[in-house]
Amino acid sequence: MLKLERDEREMLAGDLGPARQRAMALLVKYANALGADRFIDIRNVTIIPGSIPNVEIVRKIVPSMDIDEIASRFMLDSDERVVVDKVKAFTTTNATWRDQAYPELQKGSKAHCDLLQRLAEYCKRIGMIHLATCTPYQVGNLPVRGEHIAWTESSAVAYSNSVIGARTNIEGLHSAFAAAITGKIPNWGMHLDRNRRGKVLVEVAVDMSDLREWSLLGYYVASQVGLNLPIYEHINHLPDLTQLMALCAAGISGGSVVMHHLVGITPEAPTVEAASGGRRPEFELRFAAAERRRTYEWLNRSGKDAVDIVALGCPHCTLESLRQIAELLDGKKISANTKLYLTTNSMIKAMGAIQGYNAVIEKAGGLILQDSCCLELAVDPDNVFATNSGKLGHYAPGATGLKHTWFGTLAECIDAAVTGKWRGELP
Numbered sequence: 001m002l003k004l005e006r007d008e009r010e011m012l013a014g015d016l017g018p019a020r021q022r023a024m025a026l027l028v029k030y031a032n033a034l035g036a037d038r039f040i041d042i043r044n045v046t047i048i049p050g051s052i053p054n055v056e057i058v059r060k061i062v063p064s065m066d067i068d069e070i071a072s073r074f075m076l077d078s079d080e081r082v083v084v085d086k087v088k089a090f091t092t093t094n095a096t097w098r099d100q101a102y103p104e105l106q107k108g109s110k111a112h113c114d115l116l117q118r119l120a121e122y123c124k125r126i127g128m129i130h131l132a133t134c135t136p137y138q139v140g141n142l143p144v145r146g147e148h149i150a151w152t153e154s155s156a157v158a159y160s161n162s163v164i165g166a167r168t169n170i171e172g173l174h175s176a177f178a179a180a181i182t183g184k185i186p187n188w189g190m191h192l193d194r195n196r197r198g199k200v201l202v203e204v205a206v207d208m209s210d211l212r213e214w215s216l217l218g219y220y221v222a223s224q225v226g227l228n229l230p231i232y233e234h235i236n237h238l239p240d241l242t243q244l245m246a247l248c249a250a251g252i253s254g255g256s257v258v259m260h261h262l263v264g265i266t267p268e269a270p271t272v273e274a275a276s277g278g279r280r281p282e283f284e285l286r287f288a289a290a291e292r293r294r295t296y297e298w299l300n301r302s303g304k305d306a307v308d309i310v311a312l313g314c315p316h317c318t319l320e321s322l323r324q325i326a327e328l329l330d331g332k333k334i335s336a337n338t339k340l341y342l343t344t345n346s347m348i349k350a351m352g353a354i355q356g357y358n359a360v361i362e363k364a365g366g367l368i369l370q371d372s373c374c375l376e377l378a379v380d381p382d383n384v385f386a387t388n389s390g391k392l393g394h395y396a397p398g399a400t401g402l403k404h405t406w407f408g409t410l411a412e413c414i415d416a417a418v419t420g421k422w423r424g425e426l427p
Contacts (some may be wrong), residue, residue: 132371133345165267213391221257250390302404313343334365335420
C-alpha cells in the first residue's frame, strides 16, 4: 500500500497550490499502478518538451494556443489549465528536436519550430534549464553516484544508471514534469537495489577499440537478454565517453537495457560478484565474430551504393567527435549528391566553433544542427541514409520511413559523404 509523507499529503490536498496538487495526484496514480509503496525525494529531472504532437493536433485540442494550457494538457495530463510558478527540482530539457535556424530541414517546418520555441521559453519561465540535449551529462546536468533522479531520454537513462551510478527509470513526459514540480518520484524499478543486479554474464571476445564495436555489442546483447541486466566481462579496451554513449544507446534501442555492468569500469561492477549481487548469473552469452557479423547485417538495410544523407550525432556529438570529423574532412568537399548532417547541443557547438572544428566541417559542406535530432530530419523515404549510430540505424526506418540505411565506422560515413558512395564493410 502506498504511504504518503506529510508534505506529500499537503501537496495532494492542495495546501501547496493547484500545480503541485495536480502533479501529486498524477504521481499517486502512477505509483499505485506500479505497486510502489512510497515516494522518494529527487532533486534532478530531465524532460522532453519537444515530444508534444504537431501544431495541427495541438491547435485542435487547445484552440487558444495558450502556452500554460498546452503545457497542462500535454505535459501534466490535465484537462484544466494549471499555471506552474516554479519547478521544485533542478530540471533540464532534452533536445527540442528542432534547430530554429533550419526549420525547413526538419519535420513540421517553421510552425512546429515556433511552437517548440514557445515551449522552450515556457520551460525557462518556470525555472528549468534549457539544455536541449539528449546528453545532459555533457553540458551541466551530472548527477552523482547513488542519487535518485527522474530522467526521460532512454540512452541518457542507461548512461546515468550504468556509467554514473545514479538511479532512474525511463520516465515519460507526464511523470517527469510532475516530478519536477513536486520533487518526488515513485520508489520502484531501478531505484531499488534488487533490480540493479546483473543476471546475464556476457563474454566479450572481440577487439573493442573502435566505436563501431560498442554499438554492435550493445545492440546484439539487447536482442538476447530481454529485461535482464547484462554483465560484460573481458573488455580489452578502456572505453571513452563516446564509446560508452554508443553502448548505452544501442542497448536501449535494440532492446530494453536500462542498465548494464562493465566489470572493472562502471561504478557498481568492480567484480562480477558485485555486479550480480553475489548471485550466480542466470545465463551466459558470448559476443564473438559470428555474433558481431550477424548484428552488423541486422543494422545494414540497403543494397544501394549511392548515399543521399549521412547523419552523425545520435546521441549528440561530443566535442571529441567534432574534432575527429573535422580531421577527416580537412581539405575535402562533400559530394554534390550527398548531405552531411551533424546534431549536437548549443554548448558543444559553441566549443566546436572556438576550437575551429565547425569552420572545417562547414567549409567541406557539412551542416551542424543544434538542439535537434537526426530522427526529426525531413527526408524522402527513398533516400539512402548512412550513420555510425546503432541507435539511429535502428530507429531511422520506423521514425522516418527510410527503406535504405547503412551503418559503419565514422571514417566510412565521412568517406560516403565525400564520395557519395557507401564503401564500408566489416573486416
